[in-house]
Amino acid sequence: MMIQGQNIQKYYGAELVLSDVTFEIKTGETVGLIGRNGAGKTTLMKLLSGRERPDQGLLSVRKNARIGSLAQIPDYTREETVYDVLLGAFADLRSLEAEMRRLEAEMAGASETGSLDSLLRQYGRRQETFERGGGYEIEASIARVAEGLGIPEEQFDRPFASLSGGEKTKVGLAVILLREPDLLLLDEPTNHLDMAATEWLEGYVRAFPGTCVIISHDRYFLDAVVGKVIELEDGEAFTFHGNYSYYKEEKERRLLQQFAEYEEQQKKIKKMQESIKQLIEWGNRSNPPNPGFHRRAASMQKALDRMVKLKRPILERKRIDLELDHADRSGKDVIVFKEVGDFRGGRVLYRGLTHTLRYGEAAVLIGDNGAGKSTLLKNILGQEPPQEGEVRLGARIEPGYLAQQAAPADHDETVLQYFRDEIGLEAGEARGQLARFLFYGADVFKKVSSLSGGEWTRLRLAVLMHRKPNLLVLDEPTNHLDIDSREALEEALEEYPGTLLAVSHDRYFINKVAGQVWALAGGRLTVTLGGYEDYRAELARKAAAAGDAGPAGRVAEGPRAAGPAATGGSAGGAEGDAAAGAARKPGAHPASVRKLEADYAAAEAELAAVDAAMQEPEAACDAARLAELQERRDALQLRSDELLQQYVTLLEENPN
Numbered sequence: 001m002m003i004q005g006q007n008i009q010k011y012y013g014a015e016l017v018l019s020d021v022t023f024e025i026k027t028g029e030t031v032g033l034i035g036r037n038g039a040g041k042t043t044l045m046k047l048l049s050g051r052e053r054p055d056q057g058l059l060s061v062r063k064n065a066r067i068g069s070l071a072q073i074p075d076y077t078r079e080e081t082v083y084d085v086l087l088g089a090f091a092d093l094r095s096l097e098a099e100m101r102r103l104e105a106e107m108a109g110a111s112e113t114g115s116l117d118s119l120l121r122q123y124g125r126r127q128e129t130f131e132r133g134g135g136y137e138i139e140a141s142i143a144r145v146a147e148g149l150g151i152p153e154e155q156f157d158r159p160f161a162s163l164s165g166g167e168k169t170k171v172g173l174a175v176i177l178l179r180e181p182d183l184l185l186l187d188e189p190t191n192h193l194d195m196a197a198t199e200w201l202e203g204y205v206r207a208f209p210g211t212c213v214i215i216s217h218d219r220y221f222l223d224a225v226v227g228k229v230i231e232l233e234d235g236e237a238f239t240f241h242g243n244y245s246y247y248k249e250e251k252e253r254r255l256l257q258q259f260a261e262y263e264e265q266q267k268k269i270k271k272m273q274e275s276i277k278q279l280i281e282w283g284n285r286s287n288p289p290n291p292g293f294h295r296r297a298a299s300m301q302k303a304l305d306r307m308v309k310l311k312r313p314i315l316e317r318k319r320i321d322l323e324l325d326h327a328d329r330s331g332k333d334v335i336v337f338k339e340v341g342d343f344r345g346g347r348v349l350y351r352g353l354t355h356t357l358r359y360g361e362a363a364v365l366i367g368d369n370g371a372g373k374s375t376l377l378k379n380i381l382g383q384e385p386p387q388e389g390e391v392r393l394g395a396r397i398e399p400g401y402l403a404q405q406a407a408p409a410d411h412d413e414t415v416l417q418y419f420r421d422e423i424g425l426e427a428g429e430a431r432g433q434l435a436r437f438l439f440y441g442a443d444v445f446k447k448v449s450s451l452s453g454g455e456w457t458r459l460r461l462a463v464l465m466h467r468k469p470n471l472l473v474l475d476e477p478t479n480h481l482d483i484d485s486r487e488a489l490e491e492a493l494e495e496y497p498g499t500l501l502a503v504s505h506d507r508y509f510i511n512k513v514a515g516q517v518w519a520l521a522g523g524r525l526t527v528t529l530g531g532y533e534d535y536r537a538e539l540a541r542k543a544a545a546a547g548d549a550g551p552a553g554r555v556a557e558g559p560r561a562a563g564p565a566a567t568g569g570s571a572g573g574a575e576g577d578a579a580a581g582a583a584r585k586p587g588a589h590p591a592s593v594r595k596l597e598a599d600y601a602a603a604e605a606e607l608a609a610v611d612a613a614m615q616e617p618e619a620a621c622d623a624a625r626l627a628e629l630q631e632r633r634d635a636l637q638l639r640s641d642e643l644l645q646q647y648v649t650l651l652e653e654n655p656n
Contacts, residue, residue, distance in 0.1 A: 002027045002065065002183060002211040003048065005237070008057035010043055017043050018054075019235030025228070027062070030205060030212040032222045032244065035232035036317075037454045037482045041215045042187060044232065045069070048213060049185055061183065068181030070173055070189060082163070083156035085171055086142050089178035093135045100126050145174045148200035149193070150369060170197070177204065184212040190221050191479055194369040195505045199641065206638055217483050219244050220507040220532075258313040265310050272304050319484040320458055321436035322492040326470035331395035332359055334471055334499045335380055337525075341388030342375050349375055351388055353525045355518075359394075359470075362493070362500040363527075364510045366535075367520035373503050374404075376520065377475060380501070393471075400469030404476040404503075407456040411448035415439055415459060418448050422463045437462040453480030461489070474502040478509050507532045540644060543600065600643040607636045 001024060008021040017040040025031050035041050046052045047059055049069040061067070080088075087094065103123045107116060134141060146153070149170050155163075160171065169192045176184065184205075190198045198221060205212055205225045216222055222229070222244035229240040229247040240247040276297045283293030334357050341351030349372030357363055367373050378384040379391045381401060393399070411418065420430045434444050437458045451459065457480055464472070472493075478486045490512040493500060504510055510517065511531040519526045519535065528535045610633045 001025075002029070002062050003213075004058075004060050006058040008044075008047070008054045008059055010040070010047065010052075011055050012043070016235060018232075021057070021232070021235070021237040023230050023237045023239055025211060025213065027211055028209065029228055030208070030226050031214070031228045031230055032226035032247075033213055033215045033230050033232070034217070034222070034244075034247075034483065036484060037452070039232040040235065041232055045185055045187055045213070045215060048183075065183050066179070066181040067183045067185065068176035068179050069185040070169075070176055070187055080160050081156065082151070082158055082160055082171055083142075085160050086146065086156075086174060086178065087138070089175045090135075090138050093130060093133050093138065096126055096130050096133075097135060100130060141178055142174075145177050148197065148204065149174055150197045167192075169193075173201075180210075182210045184208060184210060186212070187215045188217070189214065190216065190218045190505070193505065195366055195507070196368055198505060199645065203638055203641060206634060217478070217481065217486060218506060218508070219483065219486075220511075255313050258310070262310045262312055265307075269304065269307070269309075272300055276300050276304070317484065318438065320438055320461070320488045322461060322465060322488050324465060324472070324492045324496040324498075325468055326496075326498040327398065327468040328396060328470060329497070330359055330397050330470045330499065333357075333394040334359055334361075334397060335501065336392045336394065337389070338392070339389035340376075340379065340386045340391055342372065342379065342386050344372075344375065348523050350520060350523045350525065353389070355525060355527060357499060357501060359499055360497065362496075362513055362515040363502075363518050364514040364516075365501065365503045365518040365520060366505065366510070371520045373520055374475070377473060377501075377503065381473060397471050398467075398469045399471045399473055400464045400467055402457075402460055402464060402472075402474045402477055404479065405456075406453060407448055407451040409449050413448055414445045415448060415451070416444040419459065419462060423466045425466075433466070434459075434462060454482060454485065457481055458485065470498040472496065472498060472500045472502075474500070474504075476503055476505070478504065478506045510535075536644075540600070543644060600640065603636055603640040603643060607633065607640060610636060 003023075003025040005021055005023050008018055009016065010018040021040075021044065033041050033044065043052075047054055048061065049067055050061075051069075053059075100123060103119055103126070107119045107123065130136075143153075146156075151167075151170055151174060155167070160168070163171065169189075173186075173189055176186075189201060193201065198218075202221060202224045205214075212225075214222075214226065224243075226243050227241070229242065229244060231238045231240070231247070231251070238251075240250050242250065279293045279297035279300070283290050283297065286293065336357075337353045337355045339351075340353040342349045353376075365373055365376065375384065379386045380393070381399060382393075385391075413421070415434065416427065416430060419425070419434055420427065423430065423433075425433065431444055439455075439459070446455075448456075448459070457477065461477075477489060481489065486506075486509065490509060493513045500513065502509075502513070511533060514531045515529070517528045517530070517532065517535040519528065528538045610629055614629050614633070
C-alpha cells in the first residue's frame with residue numbers, strides 16, 4: 001500500500017472542506033482525482049504531499065517514499081537559469097560527483113600505498129552509487145525530458161523568473177520527472193501543455209513505474225493514463241476501478257441503484273410510520289385500553305430510530321445554464337484567408353494560408369506552443385493585421401471573443417457590478433442571470449480581481465451569452481473549468497447556430513464540437529474534416545503513405561488528393577510534401593520509412609486482435625485473463641503511439 005486515508009477531516013477556517021474521506025492507493029497505481037471546483041482536490045493533494053496535516057482522521061504514506069509534487073506555478077531563486085533549475089533535480093548526484101572529484105585529487109597526490117588503496121575503495125563505492133543513480137546520463141535525461149515537454153534548448157540560459165506561467169509549469173514538471181519519485185502528484189498538469197507535450201506526458205505516465213495521483217479535468221488524458229478514479233463529492237471520497245469512461249458509466253449505474261434503494265427505504269419507513277400510528281390509535285380506542293398495542297408501537301418506533309437512513313442521491317447536480325444563440329445570422333463567408341503570412345522576431349510563423357470558414361461551421365485550431373495560433377486570432381479579429389496577404393470577415397459579422405487570460409488584477413468592482421456594466425441589466429435581473437452561472441448569494445459581491453480561473457471564465461461566458469454574437473472566437477475555453485462546466489459548454493456549442501472558431505488542446509472537447517480541425521504546423525495550415533480522432537486517422541494515413549516513397553523520394557498522389565482533408569491554396573498537400581521531404585532527408589531513408597510503416601501496421605493489427613480477444617465471452621468471465629489482455633493492450637498502444645509520433649516528427653521537421 002502506498003497511501004491509506006481513513007475518515008479524514010480538514011477545515012479551512014470555519015469551513016469543512018473534507019468531512020469523511022476514506023480511500024487507499026496501492027503501489028504502482030495511476031489514480032485520477034476528480035471533482036467539481038471547490039470540492040477539496042487541491043486540499044487533499046496538499047495533505048498527500050505533507051505540506052498540511054488533516055485535522056482529524058488518519059493519512060499514511062509509505063515510509064521513505066520519494067514524493068514529487070507539481071505546484072500550479074513553480075517558483076525558484078530569481079538568479080537561477082532554466083538549466084540551473086533542471087540540474088537541481090540531480091542535487092544529490094552532483095554532490096556525489098563533487099566528492100568523486102575531491103577523491104581524484106587526493107589520489108593524484110597520494111604517496112603511500114595504504115592510503116591510495118583506501119581512497120580507491122572510497123572512490124569505487126561512490127562511483128558505483130553515482131552510476132547506479134544515472135549520474136553519467138544527466139545531460140541526456142535533461143535533453144530527453146525537455147524535448148518531450150517542448151522546452152527549447154535556447155531557453156536553457158534564460159532566467160527562470162522571466163518565464164511565463166505556462167513555461168514555468170513545464171520546467172517545474174520537468175524537474176519532478178527528472179527526480180523519478182516513488183509518488184508523483186500532479187495538479188492539472190496538462191493546462192499549459194500543447195498537444196504534443198500532453199501526448200508525450202501520457203506515454204511517460206503510462207510507463208512510470210511508481211505511483212501517480214493526478215488532479216485533472218482533461219477527460220481524454222484521464223482515459224489514456226488512469227486505472228482508478230477517486231471522486232471528491234460533498235466532502236467524501238468515492239472510488240471507481242477504471243478509467244474516466246468507466247467512471248461515467250459506473251457512477252450513473254450507482255446513482256440509479258442508490259436512488260432505487262432510497263425509494264425502497266422510504267416506502268418501508270412510510271409503512272412503519274403508518275403502522276405505528278395505527279397501533280397507537282387501536283390502543284387508545286380499546287375499552288379497556290390495551291397496553292400491548294402501545295408496546296408494539298414503541299418497539300417499532302425504536303426499530304425505526306435505529307435504522308440507518310439513506311441520503312437521497314442527487315441525480316443531477318446544478319451546473320452552468322449556458323444557452324448560446326445569435327441575434328442575427330451573418331453572410332455565407334465568415335472568415336476568409338487569402339495568402340496570409342506573419343513573422344515574429346525574424347521567424348516565419350506561417351505564410352500562404354488560404355481558406356474560408358463559412359456560416360454555421362465549427363473549427364478548432366490546434367498546434368504546438370509558439371506555432372502562431374494566438375497571432376492568427378489577432379489577425380482574424382483585426383487586433384494585428386497580417387504582414388502578408390489578407391484576412392477578411394464577412395458581412396454582418398458580430399464577433400464574440402473569449403481570450404485566454406487570468407482575472408485582471410486591476411478590477412476592483414464586484415462580479416455583479418462588472419456584469420451589469422457589460423450587459424446593462426438591473427440588479428435583480430442580473431443576479432438571476434448570474435445564478436445560472438453558479439454565482440449564488442454572496443458570490444456576486446466577490447471582487448473580480450480575486451476570482452479563480454474557472455470563475456472568471458464562467459463570468460465571461462455569461463457576458464458572451466447575453467451579447468448573442470454570430471461568430472464565437474474562443475481561446476482555450478475549457479482551461480480551469482471543471483468537468484461539469486466543460487460538458488455544459490460543449491452541449492451549448494453543439495446547439496449554437498452561428499460560426500465557431502476555437503483554439504484548444506482539449507482532445508475530448510475537440511471530438512465533441514469540431515466539424516473541422518485546423519492544424520498549424522511548419523508554417524502551414526492543414527484542414528481536416530471531423531474531430532480529433534479524424535485528424536489522428538488522417539495523420540496515420542499520411543504516415544503510412546510516406547512508406548510508398550520511391551527510390552528518388554517521390555510520394556504517391558493519394559495523400560494529396562484523397563481522404564477527409566479539405567484545404568485551400570498552399571495549405572493543400574502540406575503534409576504530403578513534408579512526407580516527401582522526410583524521405584529525401586539523409587536520416588529518413590525510404591527503407592527506414594517503410595520499416596516504420598510496417599511496424600506501425602503490425603502494432604495496430606495486434607491491438608485489433610487484443611480488442612477482439614477482450615470481447616470474447618470467455619474473457620468477459622475471467623478477470624485474470626482480462627487484466628492480462630489489458631496490460632498487453634496498454635503496451636501495444638504505447639508502442640503504436642510512439643511509432644505514430646516518429647512519423648509526425650518527420651512530417652513536421654520537413655515542411656518543404
